[in-house]
Amino acid sequence: MDISKSAVSQQLAKLEVEGYIVRKQHAEDKRTFSIELGENGLIYRNEMEAFHQQVSEKYHANLSPEELTSILSALQKVRKILE
Numbered sequence: 001m002d003i004s005k006s007a008v009s010q011q012l013a014k015l016e017v018e019g020y021i022v023r024k025q026h027a028e029d030k031r032t033f034s035i036e037l038g039e040n041g042l043i044y045r046n047e048m049e050a051f052h053q054q055v056s057e058k059y060h061a062n063l064s065p066e067e068l069t070s071i072l073s074a075l076q077k078v079r080k081i082l083e
């Protein structure tokens with residue numbers, strides 16, 4: 001992804017201060033950390049899941065399975081073009 005270790009560390013520190021993640025040091029290898037969602041991260045994840053569910057329900061309520069398949073196919077083609 002061409003991102004420096006320093007940039008990653010800075011972003012992780014910011015997310016940790018804001019309560020989105022929690023870093024836990026490995027018990028045996030003190031150089032290793034695991035990263036888990038913090039309280040704000042869990043709230044954000046739940047909000048995003050609710051949003052995705054709402055969008056999905058709207059699509060399914062207003063579009064036929066054939067239309068959804070067509071849209072998905074078109075989006076996959078666009079993604080390949082952009083890659």
